[in-house]
Amino acid sequence: LEAAAWARVPAVLVVGRLAAEQRAAEQRAAGEREAEATDAALAALHLLAVLGGTDDVRRVLAACTPALGPRRFALAAATGSPQALEPVLAGMADDDPGTAAAAAAAFARLTGHAVATLRTVSTAPPDGDPVDAAFADEIAVPDADEARRVWARLAGALRGATRLRRGVDVGRPLDAAGAARLDLLGRRELFLRARFHGSWGGVPAQLELF
Numbered sequence: 001l002e003a004a005a006w007a008r009v010p011a012v013l014v015v016g017r018l019a020a021e022q023r024a025a026e027q028r029a030a031g032e033r034e035a036e037a038t039d040a041a042l043a044a045l046h047l048l049a050v051l052g053g054t055d056d057v058r059r060v061l062a063a064c065t066p067a068l069g070p071r072r073f074a075l076a077a078a079t080g081s082p083q084a085l086e087p088v089l090a091g092m093a094d095d096d097p098g099t100a101a102a103a104a105a106a107f108a109r110l111t112g113h114a115v116a117t118l119r120t121v122s123t124a125p126p127d128g129d130p131v132d133a134a135f136a137d138e139i140a141v142p143d144a145d146e147a148r149r150v151w152a153r154l155a156g157a158l159r160g161a162t163r164l165r166r167g168v169d170v171g172r173p174l175d176a177a178g179a180a181r182l183d184l185l186g187r188r189e190l191f192l193r194a195r196f197h198g199s200w201g202g203v204p205a206q207l208e209l210f
Helices: 002-006 011-030 039-051 054-063 071-079 082-092 097-111 130-134 144-158 176-180 184-196 204-209
Strands: 117-122 138-142
Touching (some): 002 039, 002 184, 011 039, 011 054, 039 054, 039 071, 039 184, 054 071, 054 082, 071 082, 071 097, 097 138, 097 144, 138 144
Antiparallel strands (some): 117 138
């Protein structure tokens, strides 16, 4: 589907919108239970987040339910919408370390600020093999209160942004300083959006030259 986006196939947005509608229907059918999403649906929603307009942002954020697990925060951040900050901030205070860490990554992607770590938690099961425990990954649990203080300082300047990436409104023309603050993923999405909408005529291979 991403290849179709690079090829400027308009149906990419149609597929994303259908995925959002299907998520909404599945969630209504599930009632209080959470309906899971397929990898294909997540890929379609991600492209809708990156390429779509204001109405599409609302569709994607509505699809970011707890059933998606920690992946919902990357999807919310892909919209670049300041509206994504509230669910992201709430996620940083989640009791599940993986959820909190994923929300912290989304916060950094939107605002450009990495908050302090309260503690680290091993991914190894408490009664697991000691050797496995020695090589297990550790998850950094963020300071959710600090994140709210950071956003309180930034909100006045960033709340009106069209599309946030690391504290830069990439929905507006970028100067050299703004472009330098983007990470590789944000830069790739910027060029994908520009090509899809016809304002850049390059190809993905050109992005590897820099």
